[in-house]
Amino acid sequence: MSSVKGDFGRGLIVVGPVLVTLYLAYYLYSFIAGVTPGLLLNAETLEAIVPGLGEYARARLAGFLRVATFVGFLALAMYVIGQMTDTTTGGILEGVVDYVANRVPVIRVVYNASKTATETTFGAGETLQTPVRVETWDGVWMTAFKTGQRTPDGRATLFLPTSPNISSGYVLEVSPDDFTELDETLEEALTRVVSGGFGDADTAEDLEDTSLTVVGQLESDGTREGDQ
Template identity: 45%
Template sequence: MLPSSWKRDVASGLVVLIPVIVTAYVVAFIFQRLADLPFLQTTLPDNPGLRVLVTLVIFTLLVLSVGYLMRTAVGDYVEGLLDDVMNRIPLLRVVYNASKMAVETALTGTDELQKPVKITTWHGHRMTAFKTGKTTPDGREVLFLPTSPNITTGFVVEVEPGEYTETDESVEDALTRVLSAGFGESRSKSVPIDVVEEDE
């Protein structure tokens, strides 16, 4: 049996490496398929540099086309269907959601994600939630309680300001823990979890 610390290290390593490897493989696969298009092979057989340039242009147009499609009702349906299919596959759903969140964070940043907090939910369990910056007409704060490892689903909860616990944890650290189903270790050591538990 491996020591528990080794198991954590293996899990943390896989959380980092698998999305990177899968993403690199997918990009390389798409690029190669585009480069092997028949009309490129026939029109630019002896000019690999130009073929690479044309492939990049086609890839860029493909990205823009898919991006435009995602802004339509059809795109929303396709994305929802894809998320549903991916999240039915046990191991792949972790990789898919981690990769998706990594890309979204890299491209859009975490400005729209407010400070993570701790709330006590059903049966006295404490869970990670995120402030949305919104409040209800009666003064309650609106929080988003994501599911793990698929943070694209979750619960919108309305709580009194004193019904959650503030932490010094960063958005990135909280997302790492939720996306990795608890296996990813938080980089923030300033406020240990057990200290927050004692304050409740």
């Protein structure tokens, strides 16, 4: 019985995320197709272009074209806005948006989380670097991560995450002689911390996106603390 339960669990681990991803993709597609106006792209306007298709097929095709057009315009708008942020005017507008969003209690959380995830995904800002082992008490070693920052007196700034919630932790200022770099990747070290020490290094790649999101959140929190 335990073998059947274990096999079912492993199968669910593989199939579950795929089904959830497909469902979210379908939901997002249906949502965009439903909210985009069908004044220009609808089954009637496509009848002259593809007269051989039935009304249902034309309606499906019109929905797909509306989604493609919406995504195209959105990508173009993001590119243009991204170019504007390199200018003085764009920087001012971005600052105004940040200021307004951070003054609304609920919107502030969603806005900062979304911004952090986006910045991290596209490589904006610094990220956690080499995992290290630091002795926090006599004979007790813990996994921390270099941040790439140093204090004015030359100490390295490390981030010591809690387990299993790595979005919180402690900032350590440690002499370079008081910690040891680990011969493993960032994802492998984060896997061990998140799993409470039970994680398998072979599954480290599964946490790559999670680690990037958490890293961005930590950087955003650190930036806001510095501003204060």
